[in-house]
Amino acid sequence: MDPLDRLEATIRARRDAAEPGSSYVASLFAKGRPKIAQKVGEEATETVIAALAEPDKLASEAADLVFHLLVLLADAGLGLDDVRAELARREGVSGHDEKASR
């Protein structure tokens, strides 16, 4: 299994069973979607800062962002398959063409 798929499975298992005291993921779910969304925003900002000022930290910050995004998706009952389906739907459609058709 791909590491991202394994991580998603772990996140869903924590959501459905784990205790906040023993699991960071469970503690995020316990705090609720606004807190999870806030973490995604913070990690996105840290990713941007790394890209511009500390590129050696970019992969690590991007991993934090993807991890928290997976938690947010799971909280909303969504997952990587939903993102894959959306990206597949867009495949081959230029961003310029899509914007012009709006």
Ligand SMILES: N=c1c2ncn([C@@H]3O[C@H](COP(=O)(O)OP(=O)(O)OP(=O)(O)O)[C@@H](O)[C@H]3O)c2ncn1[C@@H]1O[C@H](COP(=O)(O)O)[C@@H](O)[C@H]1O
């Ligand atoms: N990939 C990750 C991962 N990436 C980052 N983090 C945690 O994300 C947190 C982010 O740190 P911050 O300082 O931004 O946040 P904070 O200060 O703790 O939180 P706030 O004060 O902002 O609320 C840290 O505690 C990191 O350890 C992660 N925690 C867990 N995972 C994966 O999730 C699995 C399940 O984790 P648990 O639920 O903790 O068992 C782990 O085995 C890992 O595979």
